[in-house]
Amino acid sequence: MDERATTSQDLAETIPVAVKDLTKVYGNVTAVNHITFALKPRSVVALLGGNGAGKTTTIAMLLGLVVPTSGEVRVFGADMGRNRYQVAQRLNFQSPYVDLPMRLTVRQNLTVYAGLYGVANAGERVAFIAEDLQLTALLDRATGKLSAGQKTRVGLAKALLNAPELLLLDEPTASLDPDTADWVRRKLKEYAEARHATILFASHNMAEVERLADRVILLDAGRILEDETPAVLIEAYGRETLEEVFLDVVRGRARLAEEGDAPEARKAS
Protein backbone atom coordinates (compact mmCIF):
# COMPACT_ATOMS: atom_id res chain seq x y z
CA MET A 1 0.00 0.00 0.00
CA ASP A 2 2.83 2.39 0.88
CA GLU A 3 4.58 1.59 -2.35
CA ARG A 4 1.46 2.34 -4.36
CA ALA A 5 0.95 5.62 -2.49
CA THR A 6 4.54 6.64 -3.18
CA THR A 7 4.16 5.83 -6.84
CA SER A 8 0.96 7.84 -7.02
CA GLN A 9 2.64 10.78 -5.28
CA ASP A 10 5.65 10.57 -7.60
CA LEU A 11 3.32 10.60 -10.57
CA ALA A 12 1.47 13.64 -9.22
CA GLU A 13 4.77 15.47 -8.79
CA THR A 14 5.55 15.10 -12.47
CA ILE A 15 2.33 16.83 -13.49
CA PRO A 16 3.07 20.56 -13.64
CA VAL A 17 -0.52 21.68 -13.14
CA ALA A 18 -3.63 19.75 -12.08
CA VAL A 19 -6.81 21.74 -11.57
CA LYS A 20 -9.93 20.00 -10.37
CA ASP A 21 -13.43 21.50 -10.22
CA LEU A 22 -11.94 24.92 -9.55
CA THR A 23 -14.34 27.75 -8.72
CA LYS A 24 -13.86 31.35 -7.65
CA VAL A 25 -16.79 33.51 -6.64
CA TYR A 26 -16.49 37.22 -5.79
CA GLY A 27 -19.75 38.31 -4.20
CA ASN A 28 -22.39 37.76 -6.90
CA VAL A 29 -19.85 37.20 -9.67
CA THR A 30 -18.56 33.75 -10.55
CA ALA A 31 -15.15 34.47 -12.07
CA VAL A 32 -14.16 30.83 -12.52
CA ASN A 33 -16.83 28.15 -12.68
CA HIS A 34 -15.96 24.51 -11.95
CA ILE A 35 -13.06 24.13 -14.35
CA THR A 36 -10.91 21.02 -14.55
CA PHE A 37 -7.74 20.57 -16.56
CA ALA A 38 -4.17 19.31 -16.28
CA LEU A 39 -1.01 20.31 -18.08
CA LYS A 40 1.44 17.72 -19.35
CA PRO A 41 5.14 18.28 -18.82
CA ARG A 42 6.75 20.25 -21.67
CA SER A 43 3.45 21.49 -23.00
CA VAL A 44 2.73 25.07 -24.04
CA VAL A 45 -0.90 25.84 -23.32
CA ALA A 46 -2.88 29.00 -24.00
CA LEU A 47 -5.75 30.26 -21.88
CA LEU A 48 -8.00 32.09 -24.28
CA GLY A 49 -11.04 34.17 -23.55
CA GLY A 50 -12.52 37.63 -23.67
CA ASN A 51 -12.30 40.20 -20.93
CA GLY A 52 -13.70 38.79 -17.70
CA ALA A 53 -13.52 35.20 -18.94
CA GLY A 54 -11.53 34.16 -15.88
CA LYS A 55 -8.02 33.85 -17.32
CA THR A 56 -6.23 36.12 -14.85
CA THR A 57 -8.14 34.70 -11.88
CA THR A 58 -7.22 31.17 -12.96
CA ILE A 59 -3.53 32.08 -13.22
CA ALA A 60 -3.70 33.90 -9.87
CA MET A 61 -5.11 30.77 -8.24
CA LEU A 62 -2.32 28.69 -9.80
CA LEU A 63 0.17 31.09 -8.25
CA GLY A 64 -1.53 31.10 -4.86
CA LEU A 65 -2.34 34.82 -5.10
CA VAL A 66 -6.05 34.05 -4.94
CA VAL A 67 -7.67 31.36 -2.79
CA PRO A 68 -10.27 29.26 -4.64
CA THR A 69 -13.84 29.26 -3.38
CA SER A 70 -13.88 25.52 -4.03
CA GLY A 71 -11.92 22.93 -5.95
CA GLU A 72 -8.26 22.08 -5.99
CA VAL A 73 -5.08 23.47 -7.55
CA ARG A 74 -1.96 21.34 -7.56
CA VAL A 75 1.38 22.38 -8.99
CA PHE A 76 3.94 19.58 -9.20
CA GLY A 77 1.70 17.73 -6.77
CA ALA A 78 1.66 20.48 -4.13
CA ASP A 79 -1.64 21.92 -2.97
CA MET A 80 -1.16 25.63 -3.73
CA GLY A 81 -3.46 26.65 -0.90
CA ARG A 82 -1.37 24.91 1.74
CA ASN A 83 2.05 23.97 0.41
CA ARG A 84 2.86 26.64 -2.14
CA TYR A 85 6.38 27.08 -0.79
CA GLN A 86 7.33 23.48 -1.59
CA VAL A 87 7.26 24.31 -5.28
CA ALA A 88 7.55 28.11 -5.46
CA GLN A 89 11.17 27.89 -6.58
CA ARG A 90 10.21 25.73 -9.57
CA LEU A 91 7.86 28.24 -11.16
CA ASN A 92 7.79 31.90 -12.05
CA PHE A 93 5.47 34.33 -13.72
CA GLN A 94 5.09 37.58 -15.56
CA SER A 95 2.05 39.79 -15.78
CA PRO A 96 1.28 43.30 -16.99
CA TYR A 97 -0.58 43.78 -13.69
CA VAL A 98 2.61 43.76 -11.66
CA ASP A 99 5.83 45.74 -12.07
CA LEU A 100 9.34 45.59 -10.83
CA PRO A 101 10.35 48.54 -8.63
CA MET A 102 10.86 51.46 -10.99
CA ARG A 103 13.60 53.25 -9.05
CA LEU A 104 15.87 50.24 -8.95
CA THR A 105 18.15 49.53 -11.86
CA VAL A 106 17.55 46.45 -13.96
CA ARG A 107 20.59 44.78 -12.42
CA GLN A 108 19.43 45.58 -8.89
CA ASN A 109 15.96 44.20 -9.55
CA LEU A 110 17.28 41.01 -11.09
CA THR A 111 19.83 40.56 -8.28
CA VAL A 112 17.12 40.92 -5.62
CA TYR A 113 14.91 38.35 -7.33
CA ALA A 114 17.85 36.01 -7.85
CA GLY A 115 18.25 36.11 -4.07
CA LEU A 116 14.56 35.50 -3.46
CA TYR A 117 14.53 32.51 -5.81
CA GLY A 118 17.74 31.09 -4.38
CA VAL A 119 19.87 31.43 -7.52
CA ALA A 120 23.40 30.65 -6.31
CA ASN A 121 25.26 31.99 -9.32
CA ALA A 122 23.28 35.24 -9.31
CA GLY A 123 25.86 37.50 -10.97
CA GLU A 124 26.58 35.09 -13.81
CA ARG A 125 22.93 34.25 -14.21
CA VAL A 126 21.85 37.89 -14.40
CA ALA A 127 24.59 38.58 -16.95
CA PHE A 128 23.57 35.59 -19.04
CA ILE A 129 19.85 36.36 -19.00
CA ALA A 130 20.57 40.02 -19.75
CA GLU A 131 22.67 39.08 -22.74
CA ASP A 132 20.15 36.58 -23.98
CA LEU A 133 17.27 39.06 -23.72
CA GLN A 134 19.37 41.94 -25.11
CA LEU A 135 19.33 43.83 -21.83
CA THR A 136 23.05 44.12 -21.15
CA ALA A 137 23.21 47.78 -22.17
CA LEU A 138 20.24 48.52 -19.92
CA LEU A 139 21.46 46.75 -16.78
CA ASP A 140 22.44 49.91 -14.94
CA ARG A 141 19.48 52.01 -15.99
CA ALA A 142 16.49 52.64 -13.71
CA THR A 143 13.71 50.23 -14.62
CA GLY A 144 11.16 53.04 -14.62
CA LYS A 145 13.01 54.85 -17.39
CA LEU A 146 12.71 52.00 -19.87
CA SER A 147 10.23 51.76 -22.72
CA ALA A 148 7.25 49.39 -22.49
CA GLY A 149 9.02 46.83 -24.64
CA GLN A 150 12.19 47.02 -22.57
CA LYS A 151 10.18 46.65 -19.35
CA THR A 152 8.50 43.58 -20.76
CA ARG A 153 11.90 42.08 -21.49
CA VAL A 154 13.04 42.88 -17.93
CA GLY A 155 9.89 41.23 -16.58
CA LEU A 156 10.65 38.22 -18.71
CA ALA A 157 14.23 38.18 -17.43
CA LYS A 158 12.90 38.12 -13.86
CA ALA A 159 10.55 35.28 -14.82
CA LEU A 160 13.40 33.23 -16.30
CA LEU A 161 16.02 33.88 -13.58
CA ASN A 162 15.40 30.62 -11.77
CA ALA A 163 14.96 28.67 -15.04
CA PRO A 164 11.43 27.69 -13.99
CA GLU A 165 9.99 24.33 -14.97
CA LEU A 166 6.59 26.00 -15.05
CA LEU A 167 6.20 29.47 -16.48
CA LEU A 168 2.90 31.30 -16.03
CA LEU A 169 2.40 34.33 -18.24
CA ASP A 170 -0.51 36.73 -18.29
CA GLU A 171 -0.68 38.46 -21.66
CA PRO A 172 3.07 38.30 -22.26
CA THR A 173 3.01 40.57 -25.30
CA ALA A 174 0.33 43.05 -24.26
CA SER A 175 1.10 46.62 -25.35
CA LEU A 176 4.15 45.58 -27.37
CA ASP A 177 4.79 46.60 -30.95
CA PRO A 178 4.56 43.72 -33.45
CA ASP A 179 8.32 43.39 -33.82
CA THR A 180 8.99 43.20 -30.06
CA ALA A 181 6.00 40.89 -29.57
CA ASP A 182 7.34 38.57 -32.24
CA TRP A 183 10.75 38.61 -30.58
CA VAL A 184 9.24 37.75 -27.19
CA ARG A 185 7.27 34.83 -28.68
CA ARG A 186 10.42 33.47 -30.27
CA LYS A 187 12.27 33.67 -26.98
CA LEU A 188 9.49 31.89 -25.15
CA LYS A 189 9.44 29.13 -27.74
CA GLU A 190 13.21 28.75 -27.48
CA TYR A 191 13.03 28.67 -23.71
CA ALA A 192 10.31 26.01 -23.61
CA GLU A 193 12.32 23.80 -25.96
CA ALA A 194 15.69 24.32 -24.31
CA ARG A 195 14.47 23.93 -20.73
CA HIS A 196 11.76 21.37 -21.48
CA ALA A 197 9.52 23.71 -19.54
CA THR A 198 5.77 23.88 -19.32
CA ILE A 199 4.21 27.22 -20.18
CA LEU A 200 0.68 28.38 -19.49
CA PHE A 201 -0.13 31.77 -20.89
CA ALA A 202 -3.23 33.92 -21.14
CA SER A 203 -3.64 35.91 -24.29
CA HIS A 204 -6.04 37.83 -26.48
CA ASN A 205 -3.73 37.51 -29.44
CA MET A 206 -4.83 34.60 -31.62
CA ALA A 207 -1.79 34.71 -33.87
CA GLU A 208 0.34 34.40 -30.77
CA VAL A 209 -1.66 31.44 -29.57
CA GLU A 210 -1.44 29.69 -32.92
CA ARG A 211 2.29 30.20 -33.01
CA LEU A 212 3.12 29.22 -29.46
CA ALA A 213 0.50 26.88 -28.10
CA ASP A 214 0.16 23.21 -28.69
CA ARG A 215 -3.13 23.30 -26.80
CA VAL A 216 -5.84 25.88 -26.22
CA ILE A 217 -8.19 26.15 -23.26
CA LEU A 218 -10.97 28.51 -24.21
CA LEU A 219 -12.78 30.17 -21.32
CA ASP A 220 -16.01 32.09 -21.38
CA ALA A 221 -17.75 33.44 -18.27
CA GLY A 222 -15.48 31.31 -16.12
CA ARG A 223 -16.24 28.02 -17.86
CA ILE A 224 -14.09 25.93 -20.19
CA LEU A 225 -15.82 25.89 -23.56
CA GLU A 226 -13.06 24.18 -25.54
CA ASP A 227 -9.87 22.33 -24.70
CA GLU A 228 -8.09 21.18 -27.86
CA THR A 229 -5.11 21.76 -30.09
CA PRO A 230 -5.43 24.84 -32.33
CA ALA A 231 -5.52 22.67 -35.45
CA VAL A 232 -8.33 20.48 -34.14
CA LEU A 233 -10.36 23.54 -33.15
CA ILE A 234 -9.92 25.20 -36.52
CA GLU A 235 -11.02 22.04 -38.26
CA ALA A 236 -13.90 21.36 -35.91
CA TYR A 237 -15.35 24.83 -36.50
CA GLY A 238 -14.64 24.82 -40.20
CA ARG A 239 -12.59 27.98 -39.94
CA GLU A 240 -9.24 29.11 -41.23
CA THR A 241 -7.91 30.88 -38.19
CA LEU A 242 -8.16 30.58 -34.45
CA GLU A 243 -9.56 34.09 -34.29
CA GLU A 244 -12.58 32.96 -36.28
CA VAL A 245 -12.97 29.99 -33.98
CA PHE A 246 -12.78 32.28 -30.98
CA LEU A 247 -15.53 34.49 -32.37
CA ASP A 248 -17.70 31.45 -33.08
CA VAL A 249 -17.26 30.13 -29.58
CA VAL A 250 -17.90 33.36 -27.71
CA ARG A 251 -20.90 34.10 -29.94
CA GLY A 252 -22.38 30.72 -29.14
CA ARG A 253 -21.90 28.96 -32.46
CA ALA A 254 -21.39 25.23 -32.09
CA ARG A 255 -18.89 22.95 -33.80
CA LEU A 256 -19.71 21.77 -37.32
CA ALA A 257 -20.47 18.17 -36.34
CA GLU A 258 -22.94 19.33 -33.72
CA GLU A 259 -24.59 21.84 -36.01
CA GLY A 260 -24.57 19.89 -39.26
CA ASP A 261 -23.17 22.99 -40.83
CA ALA A 262 -21.23 22.95 -44.08
CA PRO A 263 -17.74 24.46 -43.82
CA GLU A 264 -18.43 26.69 -46.84
CA ALA A 265 -21.53 28.15 -45.26
CA ARG A 266 -19.68 28.72 -41.97
CA LYS A 267 -16.84 30.46 -43.77
CA ALA A 268 -19.29 32.77 -45.43
CA SER A 269 -20.75 33.88 -42.09
Add this chain to the structure above:
Amino acid sequence: MSGFSSQSGAVAVLLPPSGLRASLRRIGALVRRYMYLLRSSGIRLVELIYWPFLQMLTWGFLQKYLAGTSSPLVQAAGVLIGAVLLWDILFRSKIGFSTTFIEEMWSRNLGNLLTSPLRPFELVAALSVWSVIRLAVSMIPVAVAAYFIFGFNLLDLGLALVAFFALLVLTSWSLGLLSAGVILRYGLGAEELAWSLAFILLPLSCVYYPVSVLPDWLKPIALALPPTHVFEGMRSILLHGVFDVTQLWWALGLNAVYLTVGYLAFRWFLQSARIHGTLLQLGE
Protein backbone atom coordinates in the same frame (compact mmCIF):
# COMPACT_ATOMS: atom_id res chain seq x y z
CA MET B 1 17.49 29.58 -25.35
CA SER B 2 20.46 29.85 -27.61
CA GLY B 3 23.57 28.43 -26.05
CA PHE B 4 21.59 27.66 -22.95
CA SER B 5 23.85 24.99 -21.55
CA SER B 6 27.25 26.10 -22.72
CA GLN B 7 27.76 29.61 -21.33
CA SER B 8 28.52 30.72 -17.82
CA GLY B 9 25.20 31.46 -16.09
CA ALA B 10 23.26 29.50 -18.67
CA VAL B 11 22.20 27.10 -15.95
CA ALA B 12 20.50 28.47 -12.86
CA VAL B 13 22.14 26.82 -9.85
CA LEU B 14 19.41 26.80 -7.23
CA LEU B 15 20.05 26.67 -3.49
CA PRO B 16 17.78 24.68 -1.15
CA PRO B 17 14.53 26.63 -0.69
CA SER B 18 13.89 25.60 2.92
CA GLY B 19 15.66 26.09 6.23
CA LEU B 20 17.20 28.92 8.21
CA ARG B 21 19.87 29.77 5.65
CA ALA B 22 17.30 30.01 2.88
CA SER B 23 15.15 32.30 5.02
CA LEU B 24 18.12 34.52 5.91
CA ARG B 25 19.07 34.70 2.24
CA ARG B 26 15.60 35.85 1.22
CA ILE B 27 15.41 38.36 4.08
CA GLY B 28 18.83 39.65 3.02
CA ALA B 29 17.69 39.97 -0.60
CA LEU B 30 14.71 42.05 0.44
CA VAL B 31 16.73 44.27 2.78
CA ARG B 32 19.12 44.81 -0.12
CA ARG B 33 16.16 45.89 -2.24
CA TYR B 34 15.25 48.53 0.37
CA MET B 35 18.86 49.64 0.55
CA TYR B 36 18.95 50.11 -3.22
CA LEU B 37 15.79 52.16 -2.98
CA LEU B 38 17.18 54.48 -0.32
CA ARG B 39 20.43 54.88 -2.23
CA SER B 40 18.51 55.78 -5.38
CA SER B 41 17.20 59.00 -3.84
CA GLY B 42 19.20 61.55 -1.89
CA ILE B 43 15.97 63.36 -1.02
CA ARG B 44 14.70 60.30 0.82
CA LEU B 45 17.90 60.18 2.82
CA VAL B 46 17.67 63.85 3.78
CA GLU B 47 13.97 63.46 4.62
CA LEU B 48 14.81 60.68 7.05
CA ILE B 49 16.82 63.11 9.16
CA TYR B 50 14.94 66.31 8.40
CA TRP B 51 11.73 65.81 10.44
CA PRO B 52 13.22 64.34 13.62
CA PHE B 53 15.89 67.06 13.50
CA LEU B 54 13.27 69.81 13.30
CA GLN B 55 11.27 68.26 16.11
CA MET B 56 14.34 67.96 18.29
CA LEU B 57 15.20 71.61 17.64
CA THR B 58 11.68 72.82 18.46
CA TRP B 59 11.39 70.94 21.73
CA GLY B 60 14.99 71.58 22.63
CA PHE B 61 14.54 75.35 22.39
CA LEU B 62 11.28 75.11 24.32
CA GLN B 63 13.06 73.28 27.09
CA LYS B 64 15.86 75.85 27.06
CA TYR B 65 13.29 78.61 27.41
CA LEU B 66 11.51 76.84 30.27
CA ALA B 67 14.80 76.11 32.00
CA GLY B 68 15.62 79.82 31.91
CA THR B 69 12.34 80.81 33.52
CA SER B 70 10.54 78.91 36.22
CA SER B 71 10.15 75.17 36.15
CA PRO B 72 12.55 73.40 38.50
CA LEU B 73 11.33 70.11 37.05
CA VAL B 74 12.52 70.97 33.59
CA GLN B 75 15.72 72.37 34.97
CA ALA B 76 16.34 69.09 36.71
CA ALA B 77 16.67 66.94 33.66
CA GLY B 78 16.36 66.75 29.95
CA VAL B 79 13.00 65.07 30.30
CA LEU B 80 11.48 66.83 27.38
CA ILE B 81 14.20 66.14 24.87
CA GLY B 82 14.48 62.60 26.15
CA ALA B 83 10.77 62.11 25.60
CA VAL B 84 10.96 63.63 22.14
CA LEU B 85 13.84 61.42 21.08
CA LEU B 86 12.29 58.26 22.49
CA TRP B 87 8.91 59.08 20.96
CA ASP B 88 10.67 59.61 17.65
CA ILE B 89 12.23 56.15 17.93
CA LEU B 90 8.75 54.66 18.18
CA PHE B 91 7.22 56.89 15.53
CA ARG B 92 10.07 56.66 12.98
CA SER B 93 10.38 52.91 13.36
CA LYS B 94 6.64 52.47 12.81
CA ILE B 95 6.68 54.79 9.80
CA GLY B 96 9.75 52.99 8.44
CA PHE B 97 8.01 49.64 8.67
CA SER B 98 4.74 50.85 7.15
CA THR B 99 6.10 53.04 4.36
CA THR B 100 8.51 50.35 3.24
CA PHE B 101 5.58 48.00 2.93
CA ILE B 102 3.44 50.60 1.17
CA GLU B 103 6.36 51.18 -1.21
CA GLU B 104 5.85 47.62 -2.49
CA MET B 105 2.24 48.49 -3.27
CA TRP B 106 3.05 51.83 -4.87
CA SER B 107 5.52 50.09 -7.14
CA ARG B 108 3.04 47.22 -7.89
CA ASN B 109 5.74 44.79 -6.82
CA LEU B 110 3.77 42.88 -4.20
CA GLY B 111 2.47 40.35 -6.73
CA ASN B 112 6.04 39.48 -7.65
CA LEU B 113 7.05 39.11 -4.01
CA LEU B 114 4.06 37.05 -2.95
CA THR B 115 4.48 34.58 -5.79
CA SER B 116 8.19 34.13 -5.09
CA PRO B 117 9.48 31.66 -2.46
CA LEU B 118 9.40 34.51 0.09
CA ARG B 119 7.37 33.51 3.18
CA PRO B 120 5.17 36.06 4.99
CA PHE B 121 7.33 35.89 8.13
CA GLU B 122 10.40 36.61 5.99
CA LEU B 123 8.69 39.67 4.53
CA VAL B 124 7.88 40.81 8.07
CA ALA B 125 11.45 40.12 9.22
CA ALA B 126 12.88 42.12 6.32
CA LEU B 127 10.57 45.04 7.06
CA SER B 128 11.57 44.87 10.72
CA VAL B 129 15.30 44.78 10.01
CA TRP B 130 14.97 47.63 7.57
CA SER B 131 12.95 49.73 10.03
CA VAL B 132 15.86 49.48 12.48
CA ILE B 133 18.39 50.43 9.80
CA ARG B 134 16.25 53.40 8.77
CA LEU B 135 15.92 54.36 12.39
CA ALA B 136 19.67 54.34 12.88
CA VAL B 137 20.16 56.50 9.79
CA SER B 138 17.49 58.85 11.07
CA MET B 139 18.18 59.06 14.80
CA ILE B 140 21.95 58.82 15.25
CA PRO B 141 22.66 62.20 13.58
CA VAL B 142 19.78 63.79 15.49
CA ALA B 143 20.95 62.40 18.83
CA VAL B 144 24.46 63.72 18.09
CA ALA B 145 23.00 67.12 17.18
CA ALA B 146 21.00 67.15 20.45
CA TYR B 147 24.26 66.68 22.35
CA PHE B 148 26.10 69.51 20.61
CA ILE B 149 23.20 71.99 20.50
CA PHE B 150 21.53 71.39 23.87
CA GLY B 151 24.07 69.32 25.74
CA PHE B 152 21.59 66.46 26.02
CA ASN B 153 23.41 63.15 25.94
CA LEU B 154 21.02 60.31 25.14
CA LEU B 155 23.72 57.92 26.32
CA ASP B 156 23.21 59.25 29.85
CA LEU B 157 20.33 56.82 29.97
CA GLY B 158 23.00 54.13 29.91
CA LEU B 159 21.99 50.49 29.46
CA ALA B 160 18.39 51.46 29.95
CA LEU B 161 18.59 53.26 26.62
CA VAL B 162 19.24 49.97 24.86
CA ALA B 163 16.22 48.44 26.61
CA PHE B 164 14.01 51.47 25.88
CA PHE B 165 15.10 51.46 22.27
CA ALA B 166 14.38 47.75 21.82
CA LEU B 167 11.01 47.94 23.56
CA LEU B 168 9.83 50.91 21.50
CA VAL B 169 10.96 49.26 18.28
CA LEU B 170 9.02 46.11 19.21
CA THR B 171 5.89 48.20 19.74
CA SER B 172 6.45 49.93 16.40
CA TRP B 173 6.60 46.56 14.65
CA SER B 174 3.29 45.44 16.09
CA LEU B 175 1.67 48.70 14.94
CA GLY B 176 3.38 48.36 11.55
CA LEU B 177 2.07 44.82 11.15
CA LEU B 178 -1.45 45.91 11.91
CA SER B 179 -1.45 48.82 9.47
CA ALA B 180 0.30 46.76 6.76
CA GLY B 181 -2.37 44.07 7.14
CA VAL B 182 -5.21 46.56 6.83
CA ILE B 183 -3.62 48.18 3.76
CA LEU B 184 -3.05 44.76 2.22
CA ARG B 185 -6.71 43.90 2.63
CA TYR B 186 -8.33 47.26 1.88
CA GLY B 187 -5.77 48.76 -0.49
CA LEU B 188 -4.03 52.10 -0.53
CA GLY B 189 -7.28 53.80 0.50
CA ALA B 190 -6.36 52.72 4.01
CA GLU B 191 -2.92 54.28 3.70
CA GLU B 192 -3.83 57.07 6.12
CA LEU B 193 -3.85 54.46 8.85
CA ALA B 194 -0.13 53.92 8.38
CA TRP B 195 0.51 57.56 9.18
CA SER B 196 -2.01 58.09 11.95
CA LEU B 197 -1.97 54.86 13.97
CA ALA B 198 1.08 55.77 16.05
CA PHE B 199 -0.45 59.11 17.03
CA ILE B 200 -3.17 57.31 19.00
CA LEU B 201 -0.40 56.35 21.38
CA LEU B 202 0.87 59.89 21.83
CA PRO B 203 -1.72 61.02 24.41
CA LEU B 204 -2.35 57.56 25.85
CA SER B 205 1.18 56.36 26.45
CA CYS B 206 2.09 59.43 28.52
CA VAL B 207 5.08 60.53 26.49
CA TYR B 208 5.40 64.01 28.04
CA TYR B 209 3.65 63.55 31.40
CA PRO B 210 3.33 60.83 34.06
CA VAL B 211 0.44 58.36 34.19
CA SER B 212 -0.66 59.97 37.46
CA VAL B 213 -2.06 63.01 35.62
CA LEU B 214 -4.56 60.90 33.70
CA PRO B 215 -8.12 60.45 34.97
CA ASP B 216 -8.59 57.17 36.83
CA TRP B 217 -10.70 55.58 34.08
CA LEU B 218 -7.96 56.17 31.50
CA LYS B 219 -5.07 54.83 33.56
CA PRO B 220 -5.73 51.10 32.89
CA ILE B 221 -5.77 51.81 29.15
CA ALA B 222 -2.50 53.72 29.38
CA LEU B 223 -0.88 51.00 31.47
CA ALA B 224 -1.94 48.37 28.91
CA LEU B 225 0.30 50.08 26.35
CA PRO B 226 3.97 49.05 26.29
CA PRO B 227 5.36 52.57 25.57
CA THR B 228 3.72 53.94 28.73
CA HIS B 229 6.08 51.82 30.82
CA VAL B 230 9.06 52.92 28.74
CA PHE B 231 8.30 56.60 29.26
CA GLU B 232 7.61 56.07 32.94
CA GLY B 233 10.97 54.29 33.14
CA MET B 234 12.71 57.13 31.34
CA ARG B 235 11.28 59.74 33.74
CA SER B 236 12.29 57.58 36.68
CA ILE B 237 15.91 57.63 35.52
CA LEU B 238 16.12 61.25 34.46
CA LEU B 239 14.23 62.71 37.43
CA HIS B 240 15.14 60.33 40.26
CA GLY B 241 18.14 58.39 38.96
CA VAL B 242 16.27 55.12 39.52
CA PHE B 243 16.20 52.36 36.94
CA ASP B 244 12.77 50.75 37.41
CA VAL B 245 13.16 47.21 36.08
CA THR B 246 9.51 46.38 36.76
CA GLN B 247 8.46 48.89 34.12
CA LEU B 248 10.72 47.18 31.60
CA TRP B 249 9.26 43.75 32.33
CA TRP B 250 5.75 45.12 31.91
CA ALA B 251 6.70 46.67 28.59
CA LEU B 252 8.36 43.46 27.44
CA GLY B 253 5.39 41.27 28.39
CA LEU B 254 2.89 43.60 26.75
CA ASN B 255 5.06 43.80 23.63
CA ALA B 256 5.04 40.00 23.36
CA VAL B 257 1.24 40.09 23.35
CA TYR B 258 1.04 43.00 20.89
CA LEU B 259 3.56 41.46 18.51
CA THR B 260 1.76 38.12 18.52
CA VAL B 261 -1.57 39.81 17.86
CA GLY B 262 0.03 42.04 15.19
CA TYR B 263 1.54 39.09 13.32
CA LEU B 264 -1.65 37.03 13.52
CA ALA B 265 -3.64 40.04 12.28
CA PHE B 266 -1.19 40.49 9.38
CA ARG B 267 -1.55 36.82 8.40
CA TRP B 268 -5.33 37.05 8.71
CA PHE B 269 -5.50 40.14 6.51
CA LEU B 270 -3.15 38.52 3.98
CA GLN B 271 -5.36 35.45 3.78
CA SER B 272 -8.43 37.66 3.54
CA ALA B 273 -6.78 39.55 0.66
CA ARG B 274 -6.13 36.23 -1.09
CA ILE B 275 -9.78 35.25 -0.62
CA HIS B 276 -11.15 38.57 -1.86
CA GLY B 277 -8.68 38.77 -4.75
CA THR B 278 -7.41 42.18 -3.69
CA LEU B 279 -3.78 41.19 -4.27
CA LEU B 280 -4.56 41.37 -7.99
CA GLN B 281 -5.75 44.95 -7.73
CA LEU B 282 -3.02 46.47 -5.61
CA GLY B 283 -1.07 49.34 -7.03
CA GLU B 284 -1.02 53.05 -7.55
